[in-house]
Amino acid sequence: MKELYSQYKIPLFFSIAIIAMYAAFAYDLERYDFIRLFSLYAALFFLSYKLIQFNHGNFKFLLFAGILFRLIFLFALPNLSQDFYRFIWDGRLIANFVNPYLFTPNEYLLNGSTYLSQAEDLVEGMGTLSAGNFSNYPPINQLFFAAAGLFSGISILGSVIVFRIIILAADVGIFFIGRKLLIGIGKDPKHIFWYFLNPFILIELTGNLHFEGAMLFFLLASIYALMKNKWWISAILMGISVSIKLLPLLFLPILFNFFVNTKNNRNLLKQGMRLISYYIVVFLCIAVTFLPFLSGEFLQNYSATVALWFQKFEFNASIYYLLRWLGFQLVGWNTIAVLGKILPILVFISILLLSILRKNNSVKTLFTAMLLSIFCYFSLATTVHPWYVATPLLLSIFTEYRFAYIWSFVVFFSYSAYAKDGFQENYWLITLEYLIVFLFAFAEFFPRTKQKIVTQYKHYVYK
Template sequence: MFEKLKAYKIQFLFTISILVMYGAFAYDLQRHDFIKLITLYAALFFLSFKLIQLLKTDFKILVAVGVLARLVFFIAEPNLSQDFYRFLWDGRLLAQGLSPYLLTPDQWVAQGNIPINQSTELLEGMGSLSRAHYSNYPPVNQFFYWLSGLFSGNSILGGIVVLRLSIIAADLGIVWVGSKLLKAMGLPAQQIFWYFLNPFILIELTGNLHFEGVMLFFMLAALYLLYLKKWFWAAVLWGFSVSVKLVPLMLLPLLFQFLIKPAKPSVQTQDFWRYVKHHLPASLWKSVRFYGVAVLVFILSFSPFLNSALLEHFSSTLALWFQKFEFNASVYYVVRWIGYQVKGYNIIATAGKILPVIAVVALLALSFFRKNRSPQQLFTGLLFGISCYFALSTTVHPWYLATPLLLSVFTRYRYMLVWTFTIMFSYAAYRETAVEERLWLVAVEYILVIGVLVWELLKQKPKKQVV
């Protein structure tokens, strides 16, 4: 036993250092202290990936380290995001049998009868922007908020703990499903720790209570079931995923080729689209049934909240993200600069309508003009698709990158690991009393990521060995 501990002393020291630094991050950091934030994050980033390298064959130990690191945040109030106040607000409304989609928090205040506890603290915490808009969180996401309201409707900290346990459970599910899928694809199972032990995931999901991890668990489980040819339950889980966050909805076209590929492996060597043409009804049916079930599950998830105002309130709030909000963008900031030179004002209202259309065209092009038939090709297509979408978005908050990060684990591309580091530069925008982006840091963030991506695209693929 002593010899084993001695052999693992470096790993043990790394683990203790990681846990201590997460403690500092969770309990002794303010968002506007960027120097401290980026220093801690850089150290965590280096030590975490070094630990993965040292313990790559010790799967259970790496899982244990990931769980311990998450438990460090157990009673910490999120310090980089205030969104959780709105999560708790929606959850407490649901626990009272009220729809979170009908009124904005400000409208509840105007009515003068707020039916939840600690409403003043929640309203002050979420801020004026959130207070003024309707909830845009889909129903399965709201289910977890409801749990926080049901089990801890009188304590903000209690609600935080309930949400955090849900997110931790989802991450453990991702490790379980992800390792199985990696093995099935002939890839090293320890690659899942590029997600599970990435400080970005621990801080943004477990720490700041963003529910991308829950969405990703459902999406990854759906992809695993598709790999096992269990299309119905895969479609159901994909619908659940969309009902946590809407991102998987736009990725549906990229599944098309994988869904309609021939059942017999021998046919794979023939021209794919010629096969589809000759078997068009059967091929289309394979895709239509999957899309139909997934979309139906998503629509049905709204059934408890159906009323005439639901669609208007939900869609109007979503439109704001494209036409009003801007943060840490790449292509859009170049377009915005051109707009200032030509028009003399911010053209976000126009660009926010055009860029999503370009993103959809790019997704469709990847869906039909790129091979997405094998699991490796599919994951790469999904990764490029979501990357294109974020490249054209007007707003890219750090936690958004959880989706492309997890997808990259199943591919040969590593630019997402770089991006999960450089995305933290965006926190330099938060001052003590204002938000003001440092565009030179935004430029550094994207130049590094694009540079690594271009290098990966241009480098030669390894030659196959002749046996």
Template structure:
């Protein structure tokens, strides 16, 4: 033990310090305490960086560190987001035979035939914003909510623990298949730990129960089978990934060139291409079967539309466009600007999909990263946990700007220090100046931002 301590003294100190900070973060932090929140977060990032720097060749050491960091949160109630209350609300509705897509929580609470007493704590926890809107969580997500309610029975904490275990298992799966993808790309295997040990990933997914990790697990498995030329299995997992979170829909155009390969389309490639997309959409649509109703489509589309023309949080270019709109029009132009910027994203993605050589795996991974990064740069709403997708994708490329993004995104949490969640636009400007500075340095100047790793 003593010889091991002598050769691993600093990494062990980093790990022990990290576990203490994670414990404080999980059990002794209010999100309104901005100074403490940011202080602990920055310290965790330092320990994360230095531990990988010292132990990048010691896979088991880093694996144990990542697992212990997640276990710290196992019985913690999420403290940065109250979304989990809505998760449990939807799961309880499904268990009680009520379609979670066709009623808002406030509508149900006003229904005299609804057993409101069993749901009151969940309603109070989720807040008025969530309670006033229909559920936007796709069916596979709803399955996890239902299972959380089933295994948690009447205990909110029991449901939290079950969902948290599922998210941890998804991260382990990402570690396993991500390592395989890195091997296929001839990239260092330790790069998977830029995801697995990232404090942002541990806090936002394991800690705050966001389902990006489960969506990313199915996405990584889909990519693995696609590059193994097992496109049917890949399509199955892609469909399930979309049914956890809709985000992977953004990536579908990039597989057109993958099936085209280096040659022009022939009958075999066209058939595989069409069957791949058919399987993806059949799986996705099939997951909605248990929830089919006359109101489903209209309510769901209405809810998804809110992300383009109603909600605003931690945006970058959109905030600049909004200020121009205030100056020229005198009012918030989100309803028109949000839709137009979404259309710009659509054109950008099509351009990447058809112009770049996406039949090559390295090019494909870079295209996926650039697509999702551009999408978020144009979005009206960028909640911190959204960044999990570019963080994972970047480890399969030579670019690491999303790692810095996952650090500076913590600045957006300053909004929760205010009763009305008012954002400090100066801090948002600092966040995106750092991000785009790193982006320009890596992508256009070709200079790495994480050296010697």
């Protein structure tokens, strides 16, 4: 017993400290208290790093710790995001066989409908922005919401617990599939802990109930199936991933070189047909999930709502904010309506170039191309909520790049926008956030250039 205590003394100390801080984060923190929020987050980041560093070889202990840390949030209502109220709303509508895409929550209240319990509480909780817009969550995500609607009755906390169990299960799935993928591409499997024990993941997914983890689980499972040469299973899993969050649609062009070897002219037609078949299965899977909700009104509402993310909403952006500022200087008003149309085209062209010019012919290179494409997309996006960074963070584990780890820390600067008496982004902190991220990314993307700069700097300083 003494030897066991001696062996686990340091990990246990760190674990107890982390548990106490997660409890404080979950049950005793207000979003507007930014100094306390970021101080707790920084301490969690440091302690989690040391926990992995001191005990990285003990997979069972760290897996148990990761699950235990998530269970701390089980009975807490999210305190950094109010999106879960909309999740509950949509889920209860589906549980009552009502299509959640056909009217906004405000329209529901104006119509005087009575079949949704706690309707006014949910609308108040989700806020005016969500209540005034149609649902933009894809069908499989709605299925998770419906599970809470079916099993939690009229309990908001009960719905939260259902969501947390789903998200926790997805993270455990990511742990096991991610470990297999790391071994398959010749990387140290312990790297999965930089996702699984990252406080960013625990707080934004388990704590704040965002379903990026569920989307990423099916995305990883899809890539694992590709590694095992089961392309049709991969296509189905990719379709499910898209039907949770639309984001994986960005990765479909990158699969071109994985399926098609342009140097092998003999099998070129066969390879092309397999790629086309893959895409067909993906989109058929997506279509099947949307089928129960399909109508002309749904298509109109859903497309209009998705367009809002490009042409109306703004939060924690980088390059877009610079272009917006430039627009104010040149024309005197916010040019988001124009930029919101141009920037997605630039993203699409960039991803096409990544698909054509890079040799994405292995799972390892595929991960790198996916990371670069998502980084390009978020760099040009008008809205980058903190939980969005979960995708580049997970993808980076399978590559040589580590800037997303830094991003998962500094993205919490964006929470400075929430004050007790209103909302106002701190552009100095946003500038600092992206300056750090872009500097680290540049140093990793262009190591030779970085070395030249460092050498010239030392020469200048010490000459």
